[in-house]
Amino acid sequence: MPSQPLVEICDLNFAYDNRAILKGINMSFPKGKLIAIMGLSGCGKTTLLRHIGGVLKPTKGHVKVDGKIIHELDQEGLYAMRRKMGMLFQFGALFTDMSVFDNVAFQMREHTDLPEDIIHDLVLMKLHAVGLRGTHKLMPAELSGGMARRVALARTVALDPMLIMYDEPFAGLDPISLSVVGNLIRQLNDALGATSIVVTHDIQESLKIVDYVYFISDGAIIAEGTADEIRASEVPFVRQFVHGETDGPIPFHYPGGDYSQDLNLRA
Numbered sequence: 001m002p003s004q005p006l007v008e009i010c011d012l013n014f015a016y017d018n019r020a021i022l023k024g025i026n027m028s029f030p031k032g033k034l035i036a037i038m039g040l041s042g043c044g045k046t047t048l049l050r051h052i053g054g055v056l057k058p059t060k061g062h063v064k065v066d067g068k069i070i071h072e073l074d075q076e077g078l079y080a081m082r083r084k085m086g087m088l089f090q091f092g093a094l095f096t097d098m099s100v101f102d103n104v105a106f107q108m109r110e111h112t113d114l115p116e117d118i119i120h121d122l123v124l125m126k127l128h129a130v131g132l133r134g135t136h137k138l139m140p141a142e143l144s145g146g147m148a149r150r151v152a153l154a155r156t157v158a159l160d161p162m163l164i165m166y167d168e169p170f171a172g173l174d175p176i177s178l179s180v181v182g183n184l185i186r187q188l189n190d191a192l193g194a195t196s197i198v199v200t201h202d203i204q205e206s207l208k209i210v211d212y213v214y215f216i217s218d219g220a221i222i223a224e225g226t227a228d229e230i231r232a233s234e235v236p237f238v239r240q241f242v243h244g245e246t247d248g249p250i251p252f253h254y255p256g257g258d259y260s261q262d263l264n265l266r267a
């Protein structure tokens, strides 16, 4: 990966109490790229994003964003850094008691001194970018799930972030919305000249749009590469993931006692 990294993760370790969640993660996110972090539920993906956002502090190692070690920033520095980050949380819930317009305007009003007429134009531009300018007067309850997710994308990029993080942006979407959202993630990244990280377990959609993929299992990187490299990977876990095989390193059967004995016990 040739260009200068915006985010560098160096020997990142993290534990909740004594339970190790991240175990020596090294990653590099070059400027302008779209990178996916994939793995099964509970492998530590969200925990990783929370370190980049400075919500959690590493047990060991560090995360550097734009040349600064995140956990060494003071409150003011962290606040300034977070203003340059956009985050789409899992399910990207909108404020239900605010119109689409006000949802997208929220961060602009909170974090800038921009006059209302400028905010008005910026909000419409962001909504236009996700194809939903016509919805600005609607309430979230009047949107389909796919439209709501697109409004959430517009809200995420409201302040033109240099780094955009998406936590499960495809969850719960129908196949068409999924593809629309995937393409928008790519387009928004490129139009803003941003760097984007997509945390997901939706491999097929991600492989269509990303530049690079990291695979995490049990808190460690087990494979990485371009979409083509991942598709061709011979790592058994990755193969099982990419080809949707029901059995492999991730067993179909939850560990149990001897089957015949279990049946006899019931008889």
Ligand SMILES: Nc1ncnc2c1ncn2[C@@H]1O[C@H](COP(=O)(O)OP(=O)(O)OP(=O)(O)O)[C@@H](O)[C@H]1O
Pocket (backbone or CB within 6 Å): 016, 021, 039, 040, 041, 042, 043, 044, 045, 046, 047, 048
């Ligand atoms: N506040 C917490 N206290 C203790 N353990 C936690 C806490 N938050 C998460 N964990 C545990 O840390 C592990 C990693 O969680 P994380 O949310 O990072 O996984 P994930 O890969 O993002 O999963 P998912 O795809 O389900 O969101 C899980 O086993 C989870 O149970």
